Amino acid sequence: MLWQTEQQLEDLICKLVSFDSRTGTEGEISFPYLLKDELMKLDYFRSHSEYIELHDAGKKRNTLTALYKSKKAVKTIIFISHFDTVHTGEFGAVEDLAFKPRELTEYFKSISHDFKESIRHDIESDEYLFGRGTMDMKMGLALQMHLIEKAVIEEWPVNLLLTAVPDEEVDSAGMRTAAKCYESLSEKHSLNYSLMLNCEPSFTQKPDDENYYIYTGSIGxxxxxxxxxxxxxxxxxxxxxxxxxxxxxxxxxxxxxxxxxxxxxxxxxxxxxxxxxxxxxxxxxxxxxxxxxxxxxxxxxxxxxxxxxxxxxxxxxxxxxxxxxxxxxxxxxxxxxxxxxxxxxxxxxxxxxxxxxxxxxxxxxxxxxxxxxxxxxxxxxxxxxxxxxxxxxxxxxxxxxxxxxAPPYYPSVNNSDDPLIQDIVSFTKSELKNDDIDTNVVHYFNGISDLSYVTYDADDKSYLTYIDNTPMWGYTYTVPFSDMQKLQAPFINIGPFGKDAHKISERLHKKSAFTVTPRLLARMIQKFFTA
CATH class of the missing domain: 3.30.70.360 (Alpha-Beta Plaits)
Structure with a gap:
């Protein structure tokens, strides 16, 4: 086993964060190749290397898809995560530590008096791991890698299609590329998309917010x-x-x-x-x-x-x-x-x-x-x-x-009324209640996310107004509206708890990331897709 225990998950997130993949850098270009190397450590992908594919997302960047395919199922869950991060100039003289979560966390302990009380409390509690991308959103990717390995070990009768994309933080070129690939992947591997699961973290809704959120839509x-x-x-x-x-x-x-x-x-x-x-x-x-x-x-x-x-x-x-x-x-x-x-x-x-x-x-x-x-x-x-x-x-x-x-354009999406999503929400609330966690549902994720490109109103044609009035349409920028209209599976965002995305104090709650959320996601998949 590579990514199943709490310690293994912590090691994995530290390794993923160490792969500097800031948007627009050489690291963003190289990351999917490094990720492929990690996935190839699983015997499953060494035997089925054809199930890992790179898809050109422009500017030498690539979207990576990796498929766990069960012989017993056609139902497929699409996992969605992005591996690019925002830049790190705010770290100043210790910028190199931004990609070393354990070292950064220890360094912050030595200067905890420099932070406001709420951050100082989290530093000294030893409940958080600091670093660029720990929260937004490499832990989401780590959880999905964990679930694929678990599915392989336990032979889950469901297909899991990992999608790891670049450029979420700027133009979502990676997810727009993925949206164009899903139909061909479905035909190639006989996949029936039943759920799209994004694992963006739970974002605070106000300063010092300690509540946990899941998302059934994304703002446009x-x-x-x-x-x-x-x-x-x-x-x-x-x-x-x-x-x-x-x-x-x-x-x-x-x-x-x-x-x-x-x-x-x-x-x-x-x-x-x-x-x-x-x-x-x-x-x-x-x-x-x-x-x-x-x-x-x-x-x-x-x-x-x-x-x-x-x-x-x-x-x-x-x-x-x-x-x-x-x-x-x-x-x-x-x-x-x-x-x-x-x-x-x-x-x-x-x-x-x-x-x-x-x-x-x-x-x-x-x-x-x-x-x-x-x-x-x-x-x-x-x-x-x-x-x-x-x-x-x-x-x-x-x-x-x-x-x-002017680009970019993020369509608003929402499926709060979908029966499957309502059942998953109820299940999530019940499961987390056992950990004394109250689950709050946000109907429109307000941080802007790649979920905007997983579905689109199949009957709407008002996007033609956008096409007609976007100067670079078809040259350097497009949105795959027709492909999105074909992709009508329900979606939800469930991820780990963290704080302060895009700030020097970005941090990941370790228990949420390494214990609670992986258990929740595994039980959710088993209840709704493998029974």
Whole structure:
């Protein structure tokens, strides 16, 4: 046995954390190969190496799938976990210890007085293991490896398909890749998907929260965005132009905390939208005003579709443009200046159609291809540059605001009403009650997760609005909507308890990780899928 005892599980999580796999690093690229080596230590995979596969997720990264296939079953549970972690700059001089949980935990004991009381208590309790990825979410992966080995040893009559993905912390390229592979894997191995189990940890809902949570859905996220194209001028003659920063300020103010997007479902409410980032596309400093600025806005969703979000966003944008035009007109009258024009609004699709009519589809295609080849730019910056390049071809439209979507997009998903999920929730509550743990159900995991890509409303077509208004769609970014619509198995998130994801004090509760959760998951699988 490799990963069955508490000590073996602790050794495993320490080893997985030691494989530095921060998003966007060489470690993220190498991790699935190291994981494959670990899995190949099982006699089962040495005899069935064809059941471990790597799937290209772009930028040299790979999603790994590993299948335990029973001769007695077609029912299949998909395990989902991500192996990338956020960066570790906050560790400063002891950054190397971020990947050494035992050493980091001991070091924190020596400086526990530097932490606030609640963290100091956990350090000194010896109940927690600290380190980057201990909680979010390499312990989830470790638990799934434990379950596969247990299934092999005990010959469980159920199939288990491990999916370990990169890039969850940025664009979920790994999970979007996996979603496209599940149908072919099903056909290849005669799998009937019965449950999708993610093992993201239990996240606190408020500071110093000690409650344990499981999740029957995941919140959605869209990023409606806008490019503001004004008229440049010298700072000494400000009213001879129209500053794009001035233009952006009207929409930024209207979008910040706008309750038009607010949703409440199952008693849970989406966080209000914010301006996530504003880009000044003027590359250098000079006394020339900037004529192009872009803003992207974070909008969380539960039930709203892409079409509904974009419609609301465009209405708000039009209102902002109207207010801006009124304010600008009054300003020019006060200063006895002539306006440079009235600000108009267009969607990306409208701008693209206009540009195609003016310069031709081949020229438009060449512009998009040009920026899609700029690998030093991320999907968001590429999107802004494409929109900007179209306006440069159509200056007669200026001053102008163009609305569009910037990646990433996380569809909201929820199956709280599914009978199997309700039974699993009841079972989980009952099991954990024996350990004096009260289980709380969250219907929408609010940390954003890869579960967003495991299913999609089979009848919905509003995603076409997203496709039509996402500049990099089909070039550097896609969401496999049709594949997701085919994947309609129920899903749930049950993971270990931890605290402070993405912080220097990220930590994993050892009893939850090494004793309680592995026992719970094994009993759940045996009750619902092997009886």
């Amino acid at each position: 996220k869209m990023m409606p965005s806008a490019l503001f194209y004004g008229v440049e001028t010298h700072a000494g003659e400000p009213l001879r132009g129209l500053n794009a920063n001035y233009m952006a300020s009207f929409l930024n103010r209207k979008m910040e905390f706008n309750n038009s997007f607010k949703e409440t479902h199952f008693g849970e409410t989406t966080p209000l939208p914010i301006t996530l980032k504003t880009y000044d596309l003027k590359a250098d400093y000079s006394t020339q005003t900037t004529n192009h600025v872009a803003s992207l806005y974070n909008v969380f969703t539960m039930k709203q579709t892409e079409e509904e979000v974009f419609s609301t966003f465009n209405r708000i944008t039009e209102n902002a443009a109207s207010e801006m035009n009124t304010h600008y007109q009054h300003l020019c009258e006060r200063e006895h200046a002539s306006p440079v024009g009235e600000v108009k609004t267009m969607t990306y699709k409208e701008l693209k159609d206009y540009t195609v009519n003016k310069i031709g589809s081949a020229a438009v295609e060449a512009l998009i291809n040009k920026y899609s080849q700029y690998r030093h730019l991320d999907d968001r910056t590429q999107s802004f540059e494409v929109v900007n390049s179209f306006i440069n071809q159509c200056k007669e439209l200026v001053p102008l605001i163009v609305t569009f979507f």
